[in-house]
Amino acid sequence: MGNSSTSIDEVNTVLQSCCTPAHAAATVKVGVDVGNHIGECCEGHGDRGLVHYLPCGPSTYPSYSSSYPRVSFLYDEHFGEKADIPTLEQKSKKKVKWDLLSPPPDLPKDGESLLWDPRPQGEPPARQGMSSPWQVVANPNPDHASPWPLLESDQADAKQFAGPEGLERLLAERRSQMAQTTRQQEAYNKRNNKYGAKDACLPKFDKSRHVPTLALINPMSGAKVGRDILSLARQSPIYSDRFFDIVATCQDAGRGGLLDLFRIELNAAKEEASKLNTRPRVISGGGDGTGSFTLHMVFLALQADNSRAEEGLKDTGNGFIWSDEEMASSFPAIAQMPLGSANDFANITGWGQKFPGSTNSCRSVCSGCSATCNRWTRQRRLKSLLRWMEIIIDPATQVSNFDVWGIMPSSGADACNFKLCELGGQRGRNPKTKVDGKQQLTMKEAGRPTPFFILLYFSTGFGAYLCSRFSINRRSTPFRNRLEYIRQMLGMVTERSPPQVNCRTQGVRINCSGGRGGDGQASAYFPPRRGKKTKGSRYREVGFYNINWQAHLLHGADRAPLIRRCFFGRHRRPVKFNDGLLDMYRMRFKSYFKNPGSKMQTDKRKDMTLTFEATQGKGIFVQYDGEARFVFSPTGEQFSIHIRKVLNIPVVIGPYCKESLTGNLKEQQPVTFEMCGDTPLEKDRVRARILKSLRGELDPELNATSDEIREAQLPLFEANPPKKSPDASARKNSK
Numbered sequence: 250m251g252n253s254s255t256s257i258d259e260v261n262t263v264l265q266s267c268c269t270p271a272h273a274a275a276t277v278k279v280g281v282d283v284g285n286h287i288g289e290c291c292e293g294h295g296d297r298g299l300v301h302y303l304p305c306g307p308s309t310y311p312s313y314s315s316s317y318p319r320v321s322f323l324y325d326e327h328f329g330e331k332a333d334i335p336t337l338e339q340k341s342k343k344k345v346k347w348d349l350l351s352p353p354p355d356l357p358k359d360g361e362s363l364l365w366d367p368r369p370q371g372e373p374p375a376r377q378g379m380s381s382p383w384q385v386v387a388n389p390n391p392d393h394a395s396p397w398p399l400l401e402s403d404q405a406d407a408k409q410f411a412g413p414e415g416l417e418r419l420l421a422e423r424r425s426q427m428a429q430t431t432r433q434q435e436a437y438n439k440r441n442n443k444y445g446a447k448d449a450c451l452p453k454f455d456k457s458r459h460v461p462t463l464a465l466i467n468p469m470s471g472a473k474v475g476r477d478i479l480s481l482a483r484q485s486p487i488y489s490d491r492f493f494d495i496v497a498t499c500q501d502a503g504r505g506g507l508l509d510l511f512r513i514e515l516n517a518a519k520e521e522a523s524k525l526n527t528r529p530r531v532i533s534g535g536g537d538g539t540g541s542f543t544l545h546m547v548f549l550a551l552q553a554d555n556s557r558a559e560e561g562l563k564d565t566g567n568g569f570i571w572s573d574e575e576m577a578s579s580f581p582a583i584a585q586m587p588l589g590s591a592n593d594f595a596n597i598t599g600w601g602q603k604f605p606g607s608t609n610s611c612r613s614v615c616s617g618c619s620a621t622c623n624r625w626t627r628q629r630r631l632k633s634l635l636r637w638m639e640i641i642i643d644p645a646t647q648v649s650n651f652d653v654w655g656i657m658p659s660s661g662a663d664a665c666n667f668k669l670c671e672l673g674g675q676r677g678r679n680p681k682t683k684v685d686g687k688q689q690l691t692m693k694e695a696g697r698p699t700p701f702f703i704l705l706y707f708s709t710g711f712g713a714y715l716c717s718r719f720s721i722n723r724r725s726t727p728f729r730n731r732l733e734y735i736r737q738m739l740g741m742v743t744e745r746s747p748p749q750v751n752c753r754t755q756g757v758r759i760n761c762s763g764g765r766g767g768d769g770q771a772s773a774y775f776p777p778r779r780g781k782k783t784k785g786s787r788y789r790e791v792g793f794y795n796i797n798w799q800a801h802l803l804h805g806a807d808r809a810p811l812i813r814r815c816f817f818g819r820h821r822r823p824v825k826f827n828d829g830l831l832d833m834y835r836m837r838f839k840s841y842f843k844n845p846g847s848k849m850q851t852d853k854r855k856d857m858t859l860t861f862e863a864t865q866g867k868g869i870f871v872q873y874d875g876e877a878r879f880v881f882s883p884t885g886e887q888f889s890i891h892i893r894k895v896l897n898i899p900v901v902i903g904p905y906c907k908e909s910l911t912g913n914l915k916e917q918q919p920v921t922f923e924m925c926g927d928t929p930l931e932k933d934r935v936r937a938r939i940l941k942s943l944r945g946e947l948d949p950e951l952n953a954t955s956d957e958i959r960e961a962q963l964p965l966f967e968a969n970p971p972k973k974s975p976d977a978s979a980r981k982n983s984k
Contacts, residue, residue, distance in 0.1 A: 419505025536589020606630025673966025708792025763855020
């Protein structure tokens with residue numbers, strides 16, 4: 250490890266979380282580069298190194314929120330590049346003890362930094378006499394200079410990675426690390442790769458004919474096929490540099506990290522595509538939530554940073570490194586690869602419901618099958634994947650417009666007036682916990698990503714509560730996930746409503762504007778016929794569709810009389826994802842008999858505002874694109890959720906697209922990218938909201954803290970509840 254004898258045990262802690270400076274304990278993962286892991290764990294801004302400081306004021310890094318500071322590093326020779334630590338196989342054979350560093354004694358204020366230096370006392374001189382490695386210091390300058398005196402070797406290494414030339418060295422090192430990591434994965438997964446790891450590669454790419462294509466793939470979605478596809482890509486020319494692990498890319502967002510590599514490849518793909526008079530394409534590999542995640546990552550890669558203007562991150566005047574004209578003509582078209590459980594997004598856009606090469610036959614890659622069966626199945630899967638990829642890179646493949654909806658502040662407001670949390674609870678059929686003698690729902694702080702983009706659907710009521718319960722009990726395979734949905738659904742029907750929610754959709758009101766024959770003014774949509782005392786408690790669910798497919802079951806078409814629904818259903822206008830309108834629906838259990846069937850009656854509207862008459866200790870569950878949250882007001886006041894169209898993006902249409910579900914996609918406006926709004930001011934609000942999301946400022950605005958959950962009188966989930974004392978258990982048994 251460089252010129253020092255520092256071991257992994259001596260640097261066994263890094264910052265656990267950047268959400269608040271109080272969370273200051275974490276660990277170094279086994280089998281990875283120590284310095285790089287610190288950057289990934291803390292979403293670092295900078296290179297590797299030993300001296301770490303946490304800027305807490307917005308003055309030093311205006312592109313970051315003061316509530317979500319990042320960690321900066323300086324390369325240090327004493328820290329070393331790699332540690333002699335156990336491999337993954339060794340880790341599985343023995344337990345590794347994780348030592349945690351106690352939190353800092355003092356928390357920094359605005360304009361100060363929290364510094365951690367794990368080197369022994371005396372290196373450097375400023376470290377001498379410190380009883381704790383933590384110290385509160387003034388913020389460093391924008392050049393990321395350390396507040397500590399640097400050794401000569403430190404200064405030489407810091408200069409080595411400064412400027413554009415230093416960035417090239419960092420990127421070259423990162424590419425070599427990607428290749429090395431891939432070789433380790435191939436050795437570990439050689440027998441488990443569903444497409445055959447040996448001598449298998451993706452189709453040949455011809456730069457003069459094929460559309461430049463990148464990929465952001467979630468390796469852990471669904472059947473975990475993503476890691477096998479990434480392994481194949483690393484063995485294939487062109488693809489090896491343009492296929493990325495989306496989770497690792499998000500974590501490695503510092504200078505010289507994977508996000509920089511993705512940005513460079515995206516810029517190169519833009520130039521190559523412009524010569525072919527087309528736009529580049531990005532494969533979004535994963536479940537339905539990966540679509541909005543990929544969209545976020547593309548924006549993150551294009552976000553400007555004037556402090557790195559000489560490295561290609563100069564602001565073009567709109568907050569991004571591409572101008573508005575470049576965004577409109579070259580924003581990449583999204584192609585959804587179905588690697589998740591439901592895969593509604595991929596299915597409606599014509600890319601199938603299961604991963605490329607999926608099979609339901611008894612022949613599968615498992616130890617119980619013969620070598621011949623395994624080899625035959627892998628070859629068949631590989632052929633399916635190659636055909637899938639050939640369609641993606643084919644310039645003749647259709648590209649269509651796609652509406653993206655977003656949660657925006659109400660008109661005249663700068664921020665939303667509600668908070669979000671997630672359902673807690675132990676795994677099992679019933680997530681309720683006994684609190685104050687009653688079975689109640691317990692809540693916990695919501696994780697990332699914070700909801701903003703909505704690509705598929707949105708609802709509150711039965712389906713949202715079902716998604717919340719399912720998220721606690723997610724299984725390892727798509728088939729077991731479907732069984733879990735059924736189990737949770739039966740539990741919801743047979744249980745009483747918990748005290749944290751109203752009966753069904755009671756208290757929910759929705760106003761919508763626009764639509765066919767509308768004048769653009771907001772009108773009541775739910776509950777319907779309010780003047781006739783129609784109550785929301787009569788309905789199980791209300792929401793909207795953006796795509797005509799949900800959970801392999803539900804579709805939508807325009808509202809129509811019974812005769813037309815029964816005998817002339819083909820002539821009803823279906824839910825369309827490129828018409829700029831929401832397809833609102835409301836559902837009762839008897840709706841399936843009234844429709845009849847699973848095709849819901851929908852009403853096209855321009856936007857929607859959901860209002861809930863909240864009280865202390867109550868809220869509503871909502872689901873967006875299969876992700877669930879609990880929405881409430883900490884003060885118990887009325888809150889509103891306003892949703893409107895924010896983006897028009899291009900998507901790639903696959904060969905399995907059905908016109909009966911999507912409508913005629915050829916009858917549309919020219920394909921383009923744009924931020925949407927009726928006025929330039931509304932478009933600027935969308936742009937500002939996106940940039941706010943990229944800086945992490947939506948997290949403190951929307952996600953509730955533990956104190957806010959308690960303030961709303963909601964039970965807080967405890968992952969490890971205190972155990973009863975032996976005396977209490979004895980008294981209970983005696984009774």
